[in-house]
Amino acid sequence: MNTLLVAASAAIESGNLLVRSLAVLVSSMLPFIENKGAMLLGAGLKLKWYLSYALTTVGSYSPVPLLLKMKKHMPGAKEPRSRLLRKAHAVLERHEGTIRKYGPPALFLCVCIPFTGVGCWIGAMLARLTDMDEKRAALAIFCGTLVSGLITMLGVYGLVGGLQYLLR
DSSP, X not given: OHHHHHHHHHHHHTOOHHHHXXXXXXXXXXXXXXXXXXXXXXXXXXXXXXXXXXXXXXXHHTTHHHHHHSOSSOTTOOSOSSHHHHHHHHHHHHHHHHHHHHOHHHHHHHHHSOOTTOSHHHHHHHHHHXXXXXXXXXXXXXXXXXXXXXXXXXXXXXXXXXXHHHTO
16 A cells, blocks of 8 residues: 555656646545545646646546435435434434425535535535435536636635745
């Protein structure tokens, strides 16, 4: 495992645009990192803002169609075992009426908030658990991803550009 990390860090530091772009794309597909963390990685790897935005948007959204097709409950397991999942399930049950009432606009707002951990994966799970229409949910999640990426890009590249200007 350590050898894999050393090889990955050496490939990223190599300066190859394709390798850096793939690192941003793959990291944006991971839950909790999504486009927010991958945008920071793109800025750290000195990718152009438009390339980072495109890669993180595509990477963040790519698991959504698969997540929307998942079953609501695993066969034979109705009650979550971990305490964290039980709490999350309780919160969802408490707010399920609100999510059902407002539907895709609520999902859009949930996804477009640029906080780490709130994004496409959570939006797809909310849509799946509330039995929302897949096409409407997918559109709301995609639009939320675009807005979240835009907000994050402006913050990250504005901050990085400002710091580079100050440190000259």
